[in-house]
Amino acid sequence: MIYKVKLKNSDDMVLLDDHVYEAFNNDPYLSKVNFINNLRKHSSGCAVFQKTWKKADGNFKTETIYLHKLIAERFLADQKKGARRLVGAKNGDKLDCRLDNLAYRSRSVASRQRRTSSKTGFTGVYKEHNRYRAVISIDGKSVHIGMFDTPEEAAAAYNKLSKEVYGEEGKINKVKGWERG
Secondary structure (H helix, E strand, O other), X not given: OEEEEEOOOOOOEEEEEHHHHHHHHHOHHHHHOOOHHHEEEOOOOOEEEEXXXXXXXXXXXXXXXXXXXXXXXXXXXXXXXXXXXXXXXXXXXXXXXXXXXXXXXXXHHHHHHOOOOOOOOOOOEEEEOOEEEEEEEEOOEEEEEEEEOOHHHHHHHHHHHHHHHHHHHOOOOOOOOOOOO
8 A cells, every 4th residue: 555645845745655654653753753744845856854953052953854765774774785875766756755666876876867957858968059969978978979850869869878888777868759678
């Protein structure tokens, strides 16, 4: 069973596996601070719990718990190996915190999975004059893939090389008619 939990500051919902939901509700500290019912949407798009306390010296301390990180630490700790220290959503939805959607990643994989800032809307695709250049980063170096008539053709070429070089950890642009293969 999957629980949908409404966030406090948004109409969005976070998805949780039933045993994760139950574990958090039965945890003495998380239950005391009403963790599940005080989740908010962070500016980064993920779900967080934040609480601020006044310290004895008059200053304030803010505790921030990222939901996806807490779930990974408690339920996926065996996957945290070597450079795989960051937690990400396999399907790109940061509010889908089901266990089978979360995975530990290296910084380089997390970087590849980021949303693109390209004006074309596709990672590795840039407009030059009236054509589109496809480029990919391999071992920290920019590699020219080719020039194409449409951004979709360039994105498909990027996807093909990304899959060849990085496998399942490669960034794949959403291009009509192109599948992961």
